[in-house]
Amino acid sequence: MEGVDHLAHERNKTEFDVDAMKIVWAGSRHAFELSDRMARLVASDPAFRKDDRTRLGRKELFKNTLRKAAHAWKRILELRLTEEEAGQLRKFVDEPSFTDLHWEMFVPAIKGQGTDEQQQKWLPLAYKMQIIGSYAQTELGHGSNVQGLETTATFDPETDEFVINSPTLTSSKWWPGGLGRISTHAIVYARLITNGQEHGVHGFIVQLRSLDDHMPLPGITMGDIGMKFGNGAYNTMDNGVSKFDHVRIPRNQMLMRVLQVTREGKCVQSNVPRQLxxxxxxxxxxxxxxxxxxxxxxxxxxxxxxxxxxxxxxxxxxxxxxxxxxxxxxxxxxxxxxxxxxxxxxxxxxxxxxxxxxxxxxxxxxxxxxxxxxxxxxxxxxxxxxxxxxxxxxxxxxxxxxxxxxxxxxxxxxxxxxxxxxxxxxxxxxxxxxxxxxxxxxxxxxxxxxxxxxxxxxxxxxxxxxxxxxxxxxxxxxxxxxxxxxxxxxxxxxxxxxxxxxxxxxxxxxxxxxxxxxxxxxxxxxxxxxxxxxxxxxxxxxxxxxxxxxxxxxxxxxxxxxxxxxxxxxxxxxxxxxxxxxxxxxxxxxxxxxxxxxxxxxxxxAFNHTDHYLGSVLGRSDGNVYPKLYEEAWKDPLNDSVVPDGYHEYVHPMLKQQLRNARL
Amino acid sequence: MEGVDHLAHERNKTEFDVDAMKIVWAGSRHAFELSDRMARLVASDPAFRKDDRTRLGRKELFKNTLRKAAHAWKRILELRLTEEEAGQLRKFVDEPSFTDLHWEMFVPAIKGQGTDEQQQKWLPLAYKMQIIGSYAQTELGHGSNVQGLETTATFDPETDEFVINSPTLTSSKWWPGGLGRISTHAIVYARLITNGQEHGVHGFIVQLRSLDDHMPLPGITMGDIGMKFGNGAYNTMDNGVSKFDHVRIPRNQMLMRVLQVTREGKCVQSNVPRQLxxxxxxxxxxxxxxxxxxxxxxxxxxxxxxxxxxxxxxxxxxxxxxxxxxxxxxxxxxxxxxxxxxxxxxxxxxxxxxxxxxxxxxxxxxxxxxxxxxxxxxxxxxxxxxxxxxxxxxxxxxxxxxxxxxxxxxxxxxxxxxxxxxxxxxxxxxxxxxxxxxxxxxxxxxxxxxxxxxxxxxxxxxxxxxxxxxxxxxxxxxxxxxxxxxxxxxxxxxxxxxxxxxxxxxxxxxxxxxxxxxxxxxxxxxxxxxxxxxxxxxxxxxxxxxxxxxxxxxxxxxxxxxxxxxxxxxxxxxxxxxxxxxxxxxxxxxxxxxxxxxxxxxxxxAFNHTDHYLGSVLGRSDGNVYPKLYEEAWKDPLNDSVVPDGYHEYVHPMLKQQLRNARL
Structure with a gap:
């Protein structure tokens, strides 16, 4: 049955030029070709297989994501992919991971809110992934109301440092992807306090883990926030919690494109419009x-x-x-x-x-x-x-x-x-x-x-x-x-x-x-x-x-x-x-x-989705649904043995009326 | 903070008699008391804990369900619970399992469609759980259209038996709960054929597995159909697939309350109305x-x-x-x-x-x-x-x-x-x-x-x-x-x-x-x-x-x-x-x-849900949400080690620009 197109009779009915529609969907011929190339690259690489994802336990799943992220990065380097191509490749790998936060939040935040010097210092490190960044805004007690965040960044003029602190349980950062187990750095949003005065919420670049042994730096408690909705899904991501106990960072790690804090702790608005x-x-x-x-x-x-x-x-x-x-x-x-x-x-x-x-x-x-x-x-x-x-x-x-x-x-x-x-x-x-x-x-x-x-x-x-x-x-x-x-x-x-x-x-x-x-x-x-x-x-x-x-x-x-x-x-x-x-x-x-x-x-x-990207037996391009569903079923771990684990302890005694003395 | 009611200020506003409303919700004082008693019984029994459920891998999860099902049955016997009480207890255990199909489909089907003799033979076995039944109607290719089922039950007058057969892949039974790994018997729905004539779809009691060693009986292929939506959820149930290769069962295992097949293979309508x-x-x-x-x-x-x-x-x-x-x-x-x-x-x-x-x-x-x-x-x-x-x-x-x-x-x-x-x-x-x-x-x-x-x-x-x-x-x-x-x-x-x-x-x-x-x-x-x-x-x-x-x-x-x-x-x-x-x-x-x-x-x-039954940190009766969410997070397996499994193979080489030679 392999190779037969069970949907051929449907495709024969088509009244329009599908290839032309693919271009329309993609937005341009360039966009189509790039996306098509990246989709095939991922689909043809066995390292990116994902059909086992929903069967994996949390640790196994997470480790597997780390492997894919590393492999993706390796391929991006080997093939000298452009930024656009790399983004598409990550999209088709189709697995939430710490790299999403790094590329989509951490890097843009530095670009958008960092001064020229800050960009010169941090961006090359980030571009080479010598540091891995997260974006720590949401707290256990505050999501939508950003102005209500409780984490504080207090300027200490004696040492020219900011002191990042989580004064309450609800001020714990909660949700940031990658924070739980992987990120080495994060943009941490906190209420700026200088000279005893509050100046609103701003972003600070905080190193979280040692670049040598990956241990959390002193004063920082971090962990994964636990299972989320669905099999596989976002459980490939280490959304994290972190608490800061008076963690000190240099003054120049506040993102200062719009507002600067001087050596004396004075706030100076730059001429860059806030509207940016x-x-x-x-x-x-x-x-x-x-x-x-x-x-x-x-x-x-x-x-x-x-x-x-x-x-x-x-x-x-x-x-x-x-x-x-x-x-x-x-x-x-x-x-x-x-x-x-x-x-x-x-x-x-x-x-x-x-x-x-x-x-x-x-x-x-x-x-x-x-x-x-x-x-x-x-x-x-x-x-x-x-x-x-x-x-x-x-x-x-x-x-x-x-x-x-x-x-x-x-x-x-x-x-x-x-x-x-x-x-x-x-x-x-x-x-x-x-x-x-x-x-x-x-x-x-x-x-x-x-x-x-x-x-x-x-x-x-x-x-x-x-x-x-x-x-x-x-x-x-x-x-x-x-x-x-x-x-x-x-x-x-x-x-x-x-x-x-x-x-x-x-x-x-x-x-x-x-x-x-x-x-x-x-x-x-x-x-x-x-x-x-x-x-x-x-x-x-x-x-x-x-x-x-x-x-x-x-x-x-x-x-x-x-x-x-x-x-x-x-x-x-x-x-x-x-x-x-x-x-x-x-x-x-x-x-x-x-x-x-x-x-x-x-x-x-016309969407041009590969079977790999769709990840669906029901949505197979060739329509060969039932034999593949049947095949897929046998891969479940429960089918490893004919008599399941637990039968002898729990089911057999039930059938034989011998439960009364069983230890359960 | 333990013991404080964070919702007390809300409860103080109440303008009606909550206890009276509980009775209204339950339907009667009797229903309330019974349900309340069973809910507390389950909630107070550590064997029924379920807060770890979403973190378990499939095999572990399933074994755990077998344990709970056995424990529930043990308690039902020990406490000599009535059928009504037992049903409530199972409800509050709140975990789909093979026993659902047994009690809610298999037993009622025999009661409703079996003759008096059939009931006398099978019900006592089922009531004592000496056999465990499933209900096998849906097929890979047929759900809603029951009359389109493909499985056949052909009467063989020579041996006085029915031959149950799955003529096609799509005729495989697919979905029945308990069928995958546990049920010993099932009501199998099949097209009745006698003397070369079709007589519509009927139910047949088919033994699936040996009562000694639990091995599938000859001619029957069975397995679990694989992971379903969500963490925990219905993955505690072994929804199954089965194929029958000319499996023979005695004539008296067709459920014959409405239609009887005689020794000669003739179909005789009973005087019991079909409308039943x-x-x-x-x-x-x-x-x-x-x-x-x-x-x-x-x-x-x-x-x-x-x-x-x-x-x-x-x-x-x-x-x-x-x-x-x-x-x-x-x-x-x-x-x-x-x-x-x-x-x-x-x-x-x-x-x-x-x-x-x-x-x-x-x-x-x-x-x-x-x-x-x-x-x-x-x-x-x-x-x-x-x-x-x-x-x-x-x-x-x-x-x-x-x-x-x-x-x-x-x-x-x-x-x-x-x-x-x-x-x-x-x-x-x-x-x-x-x-x-x-x-x-x-x-x-x-x-x-x-x-x-x-x-x-x-x-x-x-x-x-x-x-x-x-x-x-x-x-x-x-x-x-x-x-x-x-x-x-x-x-x-x-x-x-x-x-x-x-x-x-x-x-x-x-x-x-x-x-x-x-x-x-x-x-x-x-x-x-x-x-x-x-x-x-x-x-x-x-x-x-x-x-x-x-x-x-x-x-x-x-x-x-x-x-x-x-x-x-x-x-x-x-x-x-x-x-x-x-x-x-x-x-x-x-x-x-x-x-x-x-x-x-x-x-x-007034719904009178216990915290156990709700199974939600956000819905805790005392409203003590944030500290408990924080506590819960640390139980995730990812938090077992500070440096996660996979860091050394995949993340460290990335940070150190040593990916080029890494085997991934």
Whole structure:
């Protein structure tokens, strides 16, 4: 059976150029080729095998990750990979490890917050991995509220040092990846105190372990914080706890790009604008959105392929049963997720542009678009990660019972993904920030301040409050103008309603607290416009490849109309559309499902995931699911012996009624 | 700090009699006392410790489960526990094991489908656990479609035996718990073939393993199917695969209560009605609904207590930060789940009554209410398990980052719970059955057939199509009549709309397939009425205890109005309520959150969960979260040594730039 393509009949139905779509998905031919090369490099290297991961105990699992991280680094050096290639290689190794924190948090923090001298000293060490860095911000008692961190860094003018201290149990650093057992250094965030005065939270480079024997330095207690959700998953990472007992570091290890502490302990603001950190935030969140589309694409690829393999019911005259992907219930759950993967991909691409734009403006001291860019990235981070986490679990359910097996790949994908809803800003907290920005924008409309960027539509609020959707037939829902107006009107009306309700409170903060659930809903409505409009923008571009644009169009409107259906309450209660129009949206959606159905296998093939990266028997590219599931089962340690360990002590006495005297 | 109640200030706010509420939750004083006694028995027995479970490798974990199962059985015998007590004890041991299948599937199957002689032969062996039974229905290629099972049982008249055979790979039994390594027997479902003719799928008692040395009997290949979702969780269970190669069993091991195969191989229908199996189905699903409320109550208890302990933001003048439970965003996500736990509890209680009613009618050969009872239990199974699975994950998110730690208990609770959405009928397949029944009911209205039980309201369809909701002020939403009418009108209108759309198709089956997503939504709307109406019925009862009824009333309307908000699209598009009324529902909901807020800790205390059963550091009854989290972390195997295994091979060479020559 090896070598047979069980999905060939599906692939033969394809109505578009899959190779061209692969380029669209990757973003460019360059991006496709690089990613393809790195994915194959990892997949073909037996040292990166990961199919045994969910069966390993914690210590074994962790040791295995250390091995892979070292091997990855060795290959990166041997092949003289560029930074971009190395990042892709690490992505395809697909195993959280201490190197993630080193490259994605420690190095960027020094680059962003360190002075030139600090960068010159620390970056070469970090680039060669002569030191391994972590990023220690979150504490046992403080996550979202960074300003509430309790760790202190007190300047001692006598010795020209900072004293890093954890005054309480809850001030223990808690969660930083790599901190538990591996990192040699960390950026530790602490309240700066000089001359008895507090100066807010800042980052300090602290050496944690000896570079000789890896023992913790005096005054530092460190450990792993224990098992996390899922098999394999983030248990490959030593998320850690650390307590500092008056640990001394030289003054020049405070990251001083923005604020400097002088020899005398005086705080001096540099001429570097504080807003610079927002640039970093835009960058990090852009990465998170891109990762959301990738994670979602993996889950959707698995569920789509397996839905085409799996047959159940509907056999007529002893023939084959129906492929579950042909059931409308399956389509109405799965196809919107496929569409979301593409939608998030394109909005992620746009965020890359936004980052460049923001960076250029910052360099020109133009901060005018920053609040809008900040709100926009916060909202998109929240929207895409929440949707992706839910979608992965939905894809698991769409695979029926077998989705519950680790061999399906979905349990681990879920467990590894869900922290994205919490880290880098809790999703609800972020939506409240978006809502706050929207309320401010609305309140300033009267004063003539023109909303910019993704909030520009609020400048047309009077029109949007009174417009009428002119959908008459189902196909009218395929008009970009109609769709955008409906989404903009809904968001504008929800924003205005919130603003009106807020104005009834004497204290605006009390109102904001009381109405926060409504405000979150308004923020979601606003963020959906961004995703929808960037997908529509994409369709305006010149997209080569036979039939590619047609498929993207179908996906776009599946995404859009599914939102209309799901948030029908919003659209109807604000009077943006009528019940009849809602029902027409539903009709159009069903018709789009039928149109896209022959192409769905090719649409997930376009993600170009290797079987290694997918890590799923159900999602195998060749569809040869059942024999491989069967094979996989026998690898479980429980199958090492026919009579299991424990049988003689516990089961046999039970069967023989001899338990009474057994020692258990 | 030990012994201090960090939640005392919360408990002091309580406005109702918690002990009385405990009785209400348990269902009766008897049920409370029994459950309380068993919970404490397990919690106080160190042999049942489970806090190390998520750290164990598969083999160790499984052996540990065998030990606990034996210990539980020993205690059951020593204490001469009743069947009811033994069931509760197993529940509180809280670890899936082969005994679940034995008691909950194998024994009931023999009782329900075995003849008197079969019961006399097999039940005593099973009751003493001299044999251990599994229930082998699902196959690698067939789950939902039981009639599609491929395993055959061919009668051989020469030897008076059945030959059990797995003709294909996909016919391998796959999933049965206990089958992998432990069960000595199983009820195997197979297509009955006698004299070359097929007679549908039936159950056969097949011995799997020797009672002497536990080796598989000739012709049977068995193994564990491998790791499943989550740490600990269902990996304590040896869900198994088995293939039968012409395995012979005596004729009298086919379960023959309904259909008998004679010595000559003739099939003879007994006078026992086939419908009897529906009685069992009602029973099993009633258990599933009860389990949903229990699982949900555990998650809600953890999230509620931790939300009262956790503080973040909002500190004024250096005082304490705000408890996260005081944020409206937290309340609007958490309190509806608390209300759902109670709602599911009461509908589960009502299902017990329904089971008794159905059983009595069956005994009197009255099958008239059976289709309705069947649809009703199918729908409630789907509704409660889907909501509970989502709710557990939502509770985990409500605990922020720390919810991701296994120490929170929530990852395992989720992983252990989610299969409920798939087993005993996939949730979507079940809703389609409900929809089919609803469409039949609607189509028969004209012919004057009166709908019964939970569909009785459809008899008033003409009124419901034209009624107008008369909510004028927010408080009007607290009127039972108003609520029921709104829900009934919405469901009736959705059903009628579906029926109308179906009638446009020439072939009704094509229509049903095409419109299945809409039909599922109508089914959900119908099932919600059952939950809502049973909660409202409960409030009509005499409920002792100061303030208890008031709290239940608040919970009931939180449940109801949250549904109105969540399904606003349904209510508005069917014209059952106006946007203004939807907005008033929201206002009332916010007010109910404030009313219930002081009581929420007491409302989760009323579940009477021991700390052992909860298995969560975040949900500790005394609220002493942070020191215990810190303590727990150090138990991870990674913390056994300060320099981790693998450092010398993989990390040190990296730091020292000596990787080039390393063997990895």
């Amino acid at each position: 950190i927002y640039g970093t935030m835009v960058f990090v969140r852009q990465t998170i959105v891109a990762n959301a589309s990738t994670a979602l694409s993996r889950a959707v690829c698995i569920a789509t392929r397996y839905s085409a393999v799996r047959r159940q019911f509907g056999s007529r005259e002893g023939g084959m049963e129906t492929q579950v992907i042909d059931y409308k219930t399956q389509q109405s759950r799965l196809f919107p997720l496929l569409a979301s993967a593409y939608a998030f991909r394109f909005v992620g691409e746009w965020l890359k542009w936004l980052y460049t734009d923001v960076t250029q403006r910052l360099q020109a001291n133009d901060f005018s678009t920053l609040p809008e860019a900040h709100a926009c990235t916060a909202g998109l981070k929240s929207l895409t990660t929440a949707a992706t986490a839910d979608a992965i679990e939905e894809c698991r359910k769409l695979c029926g019972g077998h989705g519950y097996l680790c061999a399906s790949g979905l349990p681990e994908l879920f467990a590894v993904y869900v922290p994205a809803c919490t880290y880098e800003g809790d999703n609800v907290v972020l939506l409240l920030q978006v809502a706050r920005f929207l309320m401010k924008t609305v309140s300033q409309l009267d004063s003539g301040k023109k909303p910019v960027g993704t909030t520009a539509y609020l400048g047309r609020v009077q029109d949007l409050l009174h417009c009428c959707c002119d959908v008459q037939r189902a196909e009218d829902w395929l008009k970009p103008g109609v769709v955008l107006e409906a989404f903009e009107a809904r968001s504008a009306r929800m924003c205005v309603a919130c603003a009106k309700n807020l104005s009834k409170f004497e204290n605006p903060e009390d109102g904001f607290a009381e109405l926060s659930a409504d405000l979150v809903e308004a923020a979601v409505a606003h963020c959906q416009i961004i995703v929808v409009s960037k997908f529509i923008d994409k369709l305006q571009q010149d997209i080569p490849g036979k039939g590619v644009k047609q498929q993207l169009q179908n996906l776009c409107y599946i995404y859009v109309l599914n939102l209309v259906h799901k948030y029908l309450g919003d659209f109807l209660s604000t009077g943006c559309i009528t019940p009849k129009q809602g029902s027409l949206a539903n009709d159009q959606l069903r018709s789009l499902y039928s149109q896209i159905r022959p192409n769905v296998i090719a649409l997930v093939d | 199996i529906y009685g069992t189905m009602v029973f099993v699903r009633q258990t599933i609904v009860a389990n949903a409320s229990t699982a949900l109550s555990r998650a809600v208890c953890i999230a509620t207590r931790y939300s009262a302990v956790r503080r973040q933001f909002g500190s004024r003048e250096g005082g304490m930060e705000t408890q996260v439970i005081d944020y409206k965003t937290q309340q609007s996500r958490l309190f509806p789940l608390l209300a759902s736990a109670y709602a599911f509890r009461f509908v589960g209680e009502w299902l017990k009554w329904l089971y008794t009613d159905v059983t009595q009618r069956l005994q009197a050969n009255d099958f008239s209410t059976l289709p309705e009872a069947h649809a009703c239990t199918a729908g409630l199974k789907s509704l409660t398990t889907a909501a509970t699975a989502d709710a557990i994950e939502e509770c985990r998110k409500l605990c922020g980052g720390h919810g991701y730690l296994c120490a929170s208990g929530l990852p395992e609770l989720f992983a252990v719970y989610v299969p409920a959405c798939t087993y005993e009928g996939d949730n979507v397949v079940l809703l389609l059955q409900v929809a089919r029944f609803l469409m039949k009911t609607v189509s028969q209205l004209d012919s004057g057939k009166k709908p019964v039980g939970t569909t009785a309201y459809l008899g008033r369809v003409q009124d419901l199509l034209h009624c107008c909701c008369d909510v004028q002020r927010a408080e009007d939403w607290l009127k039972p009549g108003v609520v029921l009418e709104a829900f009934e009108a919405r469901s009736a209108r959705m059903c009628v709309a579906c029926a109308k759309n179906l009638s446009k198709f020439e072939n009704p089956e094509d229509g049903f397939a095409e419109l299945s997503a809409d039909l599922v939504e109508a089914a959900v709307a119908h099932c919600q009425i059952i939950v809502v109406s049973k909660f409202i019925d409960k409030l009509q009862q005499d409920i002792p205890g100061k303030g208890v009824k008031q709290q239940l009333q608040n919970l009931c309307y939180i449940y109801v109005l949250n549904l109105v908000h969540k399904y606003l699209g349904d209510f508005l598009s069917t014209g059952c309520i106006t946007p203004k009324q939807g907005s008033l529902a929201n206002d009332q909901l916010r007010s109910l959150y404030s009313q219930i807020r002081p009581n929420v800790i007491a409302l989760v205390d």
